[in-house]
Amino acid sequence: MKNNKKEKLVPELRFPEFEGEWENNKLGNIAEFDKGKNISKADISEDGEIECIRYGELYTRYKEIIEEVYSRTNLDKEELVFSEKGDVLTPSSGETAIDIATASCINKDDVALGGDINIIRSDINGNFLAYYLSNKKRTDVARLAQGISVIHLYKSHLKSLSVNLPSKQEQQKISSFLSLIDKKIELLKKKKELLELYKKGVMQKIFNQEIRFKDKDGNDYSEWEEKKLGEVCSNKKSGLLAREIKEEHDKYPVYGADGITGYSDKYQERQDFVSIVKDGAGVGRVKFCRGKASVVGTLDIIMPKGDNDIFFLYLLLSMLRLRRYVVGSTIPHLYFKDYRNIKVEVPSFSIQVEISQTISLLEKKNSNIDRIISSTQVFKSGLLQKLFI
Incomplete structure (x- = not known):
């Protein structure tokens, strides 16, 4: 027996003032x-x-x-x-x-x-x-x-x-509503861009020592000390085998050149660390990585030596022009031994922590904007499927 019931041409989601079929x-x-x-x-x-x-x-x-x-x-x-x-x-x-x-x-x-x-x-x-x-x-x-x-x-x-x-009035209502959402997304992206520029400016002034931090009594901290980068940090190679990396979500993330690239049932580093792309596309890219994670073989793990803050180390490495030390044409490479002797100025541990907290706060604000952008885009995607037929 045939079902001759015709499906009505109405959207799943509709503004209440409109009715009738499209x-x-x-x-x-x-x-x-x-x-x-x-x-x-x-x-x-x-x-x-x-x-x-x-x-x-x-x-x-x-x-x-x-x-x-x-x-x-x-x-x-x-x-x-x-x-x-x-x-x-x-x-x-x-x-x-x-x-x-x-x-x-x-x-x-x-x-x-x-x-x-x-x-x-x-x-x-x-x-x-x-x-x-x-x-x-x-x-x-x-x-x-x-x-x-x-x-x-x-x-x-x-x-x-x-x-x-639908009617022209409903067409206008739908398009105007979606346009408002797009404008909100663009404003959020602009806000993120401006905050990123502000962060870069603050970092530039901090590492040029134009912004000076004071202790709780209002006194200047001790002067920054010149050191070789190799005195501040060390590098480790990835010990992860390709077969150990899984696409499905497992216990611990594995970082690649563009962020998390897979997962593993074990991790190489318990503590937070800095990763640097040492081979191939994205060579020289610096990323702060949370602990209980690993990296692929094209990345180096950078860890602080002695009394140095890991997030400050990430900021310090981000300010260096490491691409100057890239070798190779077909496949570019960046070796720690080639840039470990760079001279850098490093403050005391207490100043490092204050710098880290200052920049971390700005990065958290940017992450919050990212989350709002993502949730708004997901909201828009749902609307685009339900407002139309």
């Missing part, structure tokens, strides 16, 4: 299509008079809504295709189908649009359509793309795309 249609029935023209990388000019967008920027620089345009050109206007406010742009070629399955709404008139850009022009709210195509419909758009070495997405493909649309 309408299904083919994008080709409700939109017109055009294509950009010209504008190579060589045509970009910092002092150009015409704002422009090249196709590659659609998946490297821009997100769903374009309010500010970064590139300019001085090409002849007669040779260009220009935007109308509300146009939705998609790249028509790229390396992978999922890369080019992205859409951006340009909210400005008269922006020159380069070749390999599909232009979708319709009465649909452009911001709504860009969010829709880039998220809920992204997999469907990717399936329409064709090619092997170079993937193409032509207007003939996009015309066949099935879309579900």
Whole structure:
């Protein structure tokens, strides 16, 4: 017996003032299509008079809504295709189908649009359509793309795309709400960037001794002492075998060049330590690592000698230009023996602790911003699936 009950075209999550079903249609029935023209990388000019967008920027620089345009050109206007406010742009070629399955709404008139850009022009709210195509419909758009070495997405493909649309009022409500979330994320990212710049400035002044710490009685601490780096710290090699690293979450993390790369059922270092990439990509990168962890073979473990604070050591190493000591061209290497004789100035242990606490507080603030950004992005991802059909 057949079930003839038709599923209603309503989203899982909806603003309370709206009701009724959305309408299904083919994008080709409700939109017109055009294509950009010209504008190579060589045509970009910092002092150009015409704002422009090249196709590659659609998946490297821009997100769903374009309010500010970064590139300019001085090409002849007669040779260009220009935007109308509300146009939705998609790249028509790229390396992978999922890369080019992205859409951006340009909210400005008269922006020159380069070749390999599909232009979708319709009465649909452009911001709504860009969010829709880039998220809920992204997999469907990717399936329409064709090619092997170079993937193409032509207007003939996009015309066949099935879309579900609410009233213009609901389109506006959804896109405005998502835009507010995006603005919050951008503000948080800017706040993080400014805090990072502030932290770097404070560190620079501390290690130049422009900022001086005082004891509890208000007196200056003793002067910093010049030492060789090898007198302050020592290095250890990784003793972890590749077969001991597991992808699934085990007891103890294993650090690689970009952070935690796997897990192991044992650890090499009980105490907190500093890791430095000594071979390959990212050589010279310094990271503070929590204890009960290990590193892969391309990293060195750096530990303090004597009465030195581990987090201060991390900050000290971060300030050094270790890439000067990199050798090798095909595979770069950084050996401890080559930089252990660097002369550094080191304060007393009590000052080291104060410096560590000061910078650690700033890093914790940045970590808190990171967490808020991540949770907001997760919230947005959920909305993008539930607000659309």
